[in-house]
Amino acid sequence: MDQILPMSERVPVDETIQALEYIRYERDKDAVRQYFEDVMPFSESTSIKYRRRLFERYLVLEEGQVVYTPFLEMLSEIDSYQTKKEILFYLTVVKTVTLQIVLKDIYKGLLNKRFTKTELIDYLTQRMTEHKSSSIEKTLSVLTTILKDFNIISIKEDPIKNETIYLVNERLRPTNETVAFSLYYEFFEVQDNRIPTTERLCNAETFQYLLIDHFLEDRYIKWLVANNYLEFYKMGANEQYQFTCSSLNDFVKRVMANVEE
Known part of the structure; x- marks a missing residue:
């Protein structure tokens, strides 16, 4: 764990x-x-x-x-x-291990998309065994504030149960440019893998960090291909993609040029 x-x-x-x-x-x-x-x-x-x-x-x-x-x-x-x-938000996650773990657990269903403060404290306690309760409480406060400020969750109060409820925003729709930048960053700067297999691309951490399900994931990949940021190759049973830009810098300049047109 x-x-x-x-x-x-x-x-x-x-x-x-x-x-x-x-x-x-x-x-x-x-x-x-x-x-x-x-x-x-x-x-x-x-x-x-x-x-x-x-x-x-x-x-x-x-x-x-x-x-x-x-x-x-x-x-x-x-x-x-x-x-x-x-x-x-994406770069904040890339630089913050705790956010990575929590978002992946939400993506995989290990942490429900509707959870209470008590449930979140229990979740954190199981994963922060070497830390004091005060540190766990502080982490809970900072974690939920970051997720709320970036519109990943909303926070409600249940007056009957006297409990705070956290709801994951199920209408998250990152822009095409956000997903494209994040994938380029992941595969160029983190993974150093510019020709990923279909399986590797579809399991990219980018989709987990941005809570993009498989249906929307397919739409984003099609947009990348249609706009020549990504190419698809199939040779027999082997399927793979290739990023068309030579560097992250080249990608950003191409995006900005397309936006200005």
């Missing part, structure tokens, strides 16, 4: 997007740090803590400068706010 690690900071979505968009114009790490602290609606000590996490999760530094990565380019230059938010 996967061990869940404690979580201590949520992701202030709008402020994080604003701070990351700033890097389009300013790459000096100290200027970015100061700007992030300025836009955070928290105390100075809390803002510093969130800024540290921002640098750990989303940024790459070289010689005192923030590298303008394909992730930052995509997030900053695409117009769709939904895509910005979804891409930020």
